[in-house]
Amino acid sequence: MNSMDFINLGQYLKEKQKLVNRYLGLIFRKFDQRRELIKAMDHSLMAGGKRLRPILSIAAAEACKKDFLYALPACCAIEMIHTYSLIHDDLPAMDNDDLRRGLPTCHKKFCEATAILAGDALLTHAFNILSEPELVFEKYPDTETRINLISKISRAAGIQGMVEGQMLDMQSFLPEQNDNLARLKKIHALKTGKMITVSVEAGAKSVKADPERIKKLGVYAEKVGLAFQVVDDILNIEGDPEIMGKSAGSDALNDKMTFPAIIGLDESKKFAKILIDDAIDSISQFDKAASPLRAIAGYVINRDH
Amino acid sequence: MNSMDFINLGQYLKEKQKLVNRYLGLIFRKFDQRRELIKAMDHSLMAGGKRLRPILSIAAAEACKKDFLYALPACCAIEMIHTYSLIHDDLPAMDNDDLRRGLPTCHKKFCEATAILAGDALLTHAFNILSEPELVFEKYPDTETRINLISKISRAAGIQGMVEGQMLDMQSFLPEQNDNLARLKKIHALKTGKMITVSVEAGAKSVKADPERIKKLGVYAEKVGLAFQVVDDILNIEGDPEIMGKSAGSDALNDKMTFPAIIGLDESKKFAKILIDDAIDSISQFDKAASPLRAIAGYVINRDH
Numbered sequence: 001m002n003s004m005d006f007i008n009l010g011q012y013l014k015e016k017q018k019l020v021n022r023y024l025g026l027i028f029r030k031f032d033q034r035r036e037l038i039k040a041m042d043h044s045l046m047a048g049g050k051r052l053r054p055i056l057s058i059a060a061a062e063a064c065k066k067d068f069l070y071a072l073p074a075c076c077a078i079e080m081i082h083t084y085s086l087i088h089d090d091l092p093a094m095d096n097d098d099l100r101r102g103l104p105t106c107h108k109k110f111c112e113a114t115a116i117l118a119g120d121a122l123l124t125h126a127f128n129i130l131s132e133p134e135l136v137f138e139k140y141p142d143t144e145t146r147i148n149l150i151s152k153i154s155r156a157a158g159i160q161g162m163v164e165g166q167m168l169d170m171q172s173f174l175p176e177q178n179d180n181l182a183r184l185k186k187i188h189a190l191k192t193g194k195m196i197t198v199s200v201e202a203g204a205k206s207v208k209a210d211p212e213r214i215k216k217l218g219v220y221a222e223k224v225g226l227a228f229q230v231v232d233d234i235l236n237i238e239g240d241p242e243i244m245g246k247s248a249g250s251d252a253l254n255d256k257m258t259f260p261a262i263i264g265l266d267e268s269k270k271f272a273k274i275l276i277d278d279a280i281d282s283i284s285q286f287d288k289a290a291s292p293l294r295a296i297a298g299y300v301i302n303r304d305h
Numbered sequence: 306m307n308s309m310d311f312i313n314l315g316q317y318l319k320e321k322q323k324l325v326n327r328y329l330g331l332i333f334r335k336f337d338q339r340r341e342l343i344k345a346m347d348h349s350l351m352a353g354g355k356r357l358r359p360i361l362s363i364a365a366a367e368a369c370k371k372d373f374l375y376a377l378p379a380c381c382a383i384e385m386i387h388t389y390s391l392i393h394d395d396l397p398a399m400d401n402d403d404l405r406r407g408l409p410t411c412h413k414k415f416c417e418a419t420a421i422l423a424g425d426a427l428l429t430h431a432f433n434i435l436s437e438p439e440l441v442f443e444k445y446p447d448t449e450t451r452i453n454l455i456s457k458i459s460r461a462a463g464i465q466g467m468v469e470g471q472m473l474d475m476q477s478f479l480p481e482q483n484d485n486l487a488r489l490k491k492i493h494a495l496k497t498g499k500m501i502t503v504s505v506e507a508g509a510k511s512v513k514a515d516p517e518r519i520k521k522l523g524v525y526a527e528k529v530g531l532a533f534q535v536v537d538d539i540l541n542i543e544g545d546p547e548i549m550g551k552s553a554g555s556d557a558l559n560d561k562m563t564f565p566a567i568i569g570l571d572e573s574k575k576f577a578k579i580l581i582d583d584a585i586d587s588i589s590q591f592d593k594a595a596s597p598l599r600a601i602a603g604y605v606i607n608r609d610h
Contacts, residue, residue, distance in 0.1 A: 031464060031465075035472075037464065037469055041464075084425075088421055088422075088425060091418075091421065093416070093417035093421060111398070112398035113396075113398045113399050113475055114475075116396065116399065116421065117393075117468050117471055117472055119425075120389075120393060120424075120425075120428065120463075120468050121469075123425065123428055123429065124459050124463035124464070124468065125459065125463050125464055127455055127459045128456060128459035128460060128463060130455075131452050131453075131455040131456035131459060132456040143448050143449055144448055146452060147436050147448050147452055148436075150432055150455060151433060151436035151437040154429050154430065154432045154436060155433060157429050158429035158430050158433060159342065159343070159346075159426050159429070159430055160336075163342065163425050163429065164342055164426075166422055167341060167342045167419070170418055170419075171341070
């Protein structure tokens, strides 16, 4: 990173988180806050997520030197889909997690049925936001662009994307698998990679960036998305439990398929580094408007939680 | 019904079911049939549903004397959403049903996690179908119409519609309720009414019917939808368990809030009759192209399962 690229990433992330939270708040302000369904959706949506996906959307729009406010409907839709996936993944029938970010998971705070429905409603409402953004947002992409966003986001979230990734992840203990590294990469590419990639692309598409730029941003996103997972696995071994909000070594205890388990800790670190270098390379022709994207790539590999 | 209106409803339903099934088959043919997720989705989607919602869409398009093939993307999307809702409603945390239409429910045939994900994927893919129908359908509405369909369908299925209806239904045993009839009507209006109404409206919107007609069709649909539920409750008491595929009297055993339980069996029958008369009245200005809609209204009240 050269001096041209210097940005205060901490402040950038905070500002953009605040913006995304404000619009998520506006979306839900329209509903009766006493309703159990709304409470459950709100509990998980406002539980202090990093907002990585929407911030990537915004940073991608900025990298194309456009008004990133047009990306906010996609930002909110994507964050709602991400949140629904966490709620359903935490269910007893899936990962059976009691805590997320130090708070009780949705089914613990409410009940299983409510958590299933809160997830369903978040997923459904994500597509509502993209179909009638005028109810909440001042600026939004035209109809043609929004149909395209719905198509791309529904692909990334569904049968050939996130949902299939979760299916494969659940089946990842099956003994018949042999090429574990390829399999692990595939799981992550589907489970988290496609949604991270579509986040970046949706930001750029929302502001009608040219296809050549969108393509380069897509490569950036794929690399950053995979690096994020590799670093997650490393942090699970080396991270500070206090900062992580969960106990170190839980993956190994759960016999989970991870990068360190397959290629070793040192190789995993090298792999993450290569991915981030490739990500930054892929947007080398972007000028300093892409500084936030470059800084985020650096953050992904240097983060402590 | 006068002689002008005569149609062979049995044959009509069979033909349209076949058409809807053919397109649902085309949608899923694109995916690897050996995948567990696809198998689970297919199991529930192809379990012999009546296809009431898509057939209502088609009949509404026909009532407007337009080419109903334009309604097929909405038909399939709505049936996929209906199916996802059945899969999730059947889960142990919700209604805990082992059988549906004489077949094991999704979580019984596969597992709970797979059933949750199959539902999620069906819901997600419904919006994909509406955003890129050209991948499967020869005829489909223009972009503007499809964005409008996505907005209407996501409203009917989500926070202010079907999902909230299921939430209220789960809470319907709470003792603090007093006006039970109003409450029961509200539950049904949300849980099934909105999706049935949007089915009819989506059929008419898909063929660009004029708003006046769509409004009348909406009234028809609301009445038919509620009548459908009242008749369901009646059949639960009087129906033949062999034909119904479930034991009679199960609602009473489960202490379920039903129309007969609140207003009595005779009043329930009268109420259903009034609703159907109102439904047929609301489309009195439609000519014989609306015969299928009229016949379906008659079928709803005279059916034995």
